[in-house]
Amino acid sequence: MVNPLKLSLAPFIKGSLRKTLEPIGKGYLNLAGFRQVGLRYDDLIQEENDEMQKALARLSPREEYDRAWRLRRAINQSILHKDLPKEQWSEDEASKQRYLTDRITEVANEHNERAMFDNPEYKIQTSHH
Amino acid sequence: MNRSLALNNNLKSAFKPSLAGSLNVVFNAGTRFEDNQGVANVLKNFAFRNTAERSSLRQVREAEAAGGVLYSTLTRDNLILSADFLPQHQELFVQILADVVKSTKFTQHEYDEAVKPALQAEFNAAQQNALIQAIDTAHTIAFRRGLGNSLFSASEHPVKLEDVKAYASKVYSADNVAFLSTGPSDISSSLSKYFSGLSSTGQAQTQKSQYFGGEQRLNLPHEGHALPSAFISWGSTSSSPAHTVLAELLGSGSNIKWNKGLSPLAAIEEADVKAVNFEYSDASLFGFAVQSSSESNVKKASQKAVEAFKKIAQNGVESTQLQAAIAKSKFNYTLYADSADGWKQINGNGLINNNLKSLDQVLGEFDAVSTSSIQQAAADLLKNKVTLVTVGGRELPYADELGL
Numbered sequence: 001m002v003n004p005l006k007l008s009l010a011p012f013i014k015g016s017l018r019k020t021l022e023p024i025g026k027g028y029l030n031l032a033g034f035r036q037v038g039l040r041y042d043d044l045i046q047e048e049n050d051e052m053q054k055a056l057a058r059l060s061p062r063e064e065y066d067r068a069w070r071l072r073r074a075i076n077q078s079i080l081h082k083d084l085p086k087e088q089w090s091e092d093e094a095s096k097q098r099y100l101t102d103r104i105t106e107v108a109n110e111h112n113e114r115a116m117f118d119n120p121e122y123k124i125q126t127s128h129h
Numbered sequence: 130m131n132r133s134l135a136l137n138n139n140l141k142s143a144f145k146p147s148l149a150g151s152l153n154v155v156f157n158a159g160t161r162f163e164d165n166q167g168v169a170n171v172l173k174n175f176a177f178r179n180t181a182e183r184s185s186l187r188q189v190r191e192a193e194a195a196g197g198v199l200y201s202t203l204t205r206d207n208l209i210l211s212a213d214f215l216p217q218h219q220e221l222f223v224q225i226l227a228d229v230v231k232s233t234k235f236t237q238h239e240y241d242e243a244v245k246p247a248l249q250a251e252f253n254a255a256q257q258n259a260l261i262q263a264i265d266t267a268h269t270i271a272f273r274r275g276l277g278n279s280l281f282s283a284s285e286h287p288v289k290l291e292d293v294k295a296y297a298s299k300v301y302s303a304d305n306v307a308f309l310s311t312g313p314s315d316i317s318s319s320l321s322k323y324f325s326g327l328s329s330t331g332q333a334q335t336q337k338s339q340y341f342g343g344e345q346r347l348n349l350p351h352e353g354h355a356l357p358s359a360f361i362s363w364g365s366t367s368s369s370p371a372h373t374v375l376a377e378l379l380g381s382g383s384n385i386k387w388n389k390g391l392s393p394l395a396a397i398e399e400a401d402v403k404a405v406n407f408e409y410s411d412a413s414l415f416g417f418a419v420q421s422s423s424e425s426n427v428k429k430a431s432q433k434a435v436e437a438f439k440k441i442a443q444n445g446v447e448s449t450q451l452q453a454a455i456a457k458s459k460f461n462y463t464l465y466a467d468s469a470d471g472w473k474q475i476n477g478n479g480l481i482n483n484n485l486k487s488l489d490q491v492l493g494e495f496d497a498v499s500t501s502s503i504q505q506a507a508a509d510l511l512k513n514k515v516t517l518v519t520v521g522g523r524e525l526p527y528a529d530e531l532g533l
Contacts (some may be wrong), residue, residue: 058238110184115191126220 004045004052004109029097036083037074040090042100043067055103055121063099095112140324141480142308142317145472150216150312154226155477158208158300160278162333163513167283168296169203171240174247174283175293176201176210177225178239179231185243187226197222204411205268205276206478208300213469216312223316229325230301235294250285257353259520260418263360266408270343271364271414271516275336303327307480309473325395334480338412340364342514344528349521357424357521359431362416363510363529368408370458370494371506372415377461378446378454378503379417379437394438399432410478415510424524435531446500454530459495 014023029035034044047056059067070090076082091097160169177199178185192199197214199222210229212222225375255261271278279285306327309317342364349355365372380392381404389395394402399422407414416435421427465471466488479485519525 056241060237110186113184113186117186126218126224 003104003111004047004049004055005104005108023129026092029092034074035089037071037077038084038088038090040070040099041097043070043074045100045104051104051107055107057098058103058107059100131134139303139320139339140308141306142310142320143476143480144309144315144317145311146185147311148313149213150219150222150316151211151213151310151469152219152223152226152316153309153473153477154210154230155307155309155473155481156208156331157206157305157481158296158299159206160280161202161205161276161335162300163278164299165288165292166278166286167288169208169246169278170251170283171244171280171288172291172297172300173201173203173208173253174244175233175235175240175297176229178243178287178496179234179236180228181234182228183225185239188228191221192225195221199225199376203280203281204474205278207474209473209477211473214305216314219312219316223320223323229474230324231326233297235290235297237290240290240293248283252281255281257355257529259349259355259358260360260420262347263358263518263520264418265479266345266347267360267362267416267516267518268414270345270518271340271362272338272412273341276338276409276412298328299330300333301327302330303401304329304332304335305481307477309476309480311469311472338366338409340366340412340416340513342516344515344517345519346525347518347520355520356420356422357427357519357525359419359427359517359519359525360416362414362417362516363432363513364412364414365510365513366412367476368411368413368466369506370377371489371498371503372510373408373462374451374454374458374495374498375441375503375507375510376406376415377457378441378450379404379434380404381405381457384457393440394434397433397437398431399426399433402430402434410482414516416516424521427519428526428530431526432530435533438507439511442504442511445504448500451498451500451503454500455495459492461492462495482533 029041034041045052047053056064056067073084083089155344158169158172163169164321177188180188183191188199189245192212192214195214195218196219199212202209210226212226214222239464255265265279265281269279271277303324306324308317308320308324310320312319349357378392380390380394380402383390383395394404394417400419402417404417417438419427419431420436421430463510464476511533515528515531517526517528517531
């Protein structure tokens with residue numbers, strides 16, 4: 001099932017392949033241009049769907065405020081046709097760029113589980129692990 | 130009846146043969162053990178939510194598919210997690226209960242999305258019933274902190290998730306639990322397999338109950354069909370079987386349909402008056418629940434009920450009436466002990482606190498109530514300050530208008 005994260009090959013890229021491709025990823029992050037206006041990668045995910053709305057509702061008040069701030073600042077920079085000074089670019093670390101990913105996956109898993117249980121052809125499992 | 134009460138691998142457990150299977154996990158974790166207001170109320174509603182092993186949805190759907198019920202109960206003394214099931218699905222249900230106790234995740238989003246609405250719904254339902262409100266408030270002013278903690282306080286008071294987690298890790302402990310199972314065969318000895326990881330952090334502690342008394346006036350909820358009500362009560366920290374017999378003697382409701390019975394309280398025409406006695410591990414609250422469609426009738430009926438009570442304290446009772454009340458007390462207790470609810474409440478509390486009484490012992494105590502001891506018990510109760518809670522407008526009685 002496709003979730004708001006869309007299809008991605010990222011989970012399959014591991015080990016030495018990951019090491020080789022990482023500099024290319026970093027280069028892309030800088031070329032894409034959103035870092036320069038202070039946005040994080042997960043700020044760009046389309047939010048007009050139920051799953052994303054639910055994931056956003058699970059942000060802490062602080063995270064929610066920061067997200068709104070980043071979006072407003074980015075729109076302002078876009079109007080001005082100017083990048084932010086380098087120290088205000090969004091963070092380099094993957095965990096900060098993908099701050100929503102875990103929550104989106106969690107919501108998507110909940111939806112998938114419900115879809116599975118709504119299908120009447122399931123078996124009672126007395127021990128499933 | 131072949132019952133077993135046993136200690137298996139340090140887990141206190143009891144078994145009763147029956148056709149359907151059930152397991153009740155009883156904790157000394159009722160509202161009186163709360164260290165932060167409302168945590169027990171929240172913890173009760175956190176039962177059967179996401180665990181490390183199963184999501185909340187999975188627990189519900191699997192239970193439905195196997196044809197069983199999962200539920201949690203909160204009293205002032207205990208928090209009880211229960212599962213009723215067909216004996217062939219015992220494994221699944223025992224596993225679910227063990228998951229809940231050992232690995233509930235307590236996530237913030239589940240608290241916000243599922244638990245808080247459940248708490249609110251519980252609170253709203255209680256608000257619709259004037260007597261539930263009156264009795265809950267009466268406990269609070271009668272016993273204040275500890276035993277007086279409200280059963281619904283989580284909705285009035287914001288409860289932090291960390292506090293709930295801390296409470297859970299304190300009360301979900303091996304020293305604080307009793308397992309009560311029913312079914313075709315005794316599963317007590319296999320329980321340690323599922324519940325082995327429980328910590329031993331000691332028994333939950335609470336302060337000893339003390340009786341205060343006082344008066345409180347509440348408003349009737351605007352929506353719904355609640356009637357003006359009053360709850361007049363007297364607490365005691367030395368609970369005695371005489372209090373239960375006293376309630377039966379004055380009239381706790383008729384056992385015959387469409388008939389009010391012959392008790393003194395049934396003779397009061399203005400309102401519906403019932404005598405009740407709430408027993409707890411170290412205290413009891415005896416009182417009258419009065420309800421009528423008119424406030425002035427509640428007042429008149431309350432005065433008459435107090436008058437009937439005072440008459441017993443002053444003039445005593447006839448021995449034939451006493452014998453009937455004792456018989457009814459014994460019957461009600463036996464019926465309760467036999468019910469699913471009574472089975473877990475009585476034995477759960479008795480096992481954890483090591484003061485379990487046999488049925489014969491309790492019935493013997495009822496038999497020992499005499500005309501003099503019941504008169505003394507009534508007089509002793511009346512010596513205490515009254516606890517009065519009214520729900521409704523200004524025509525309802527004040528404590529000094531009861532004729533005490």
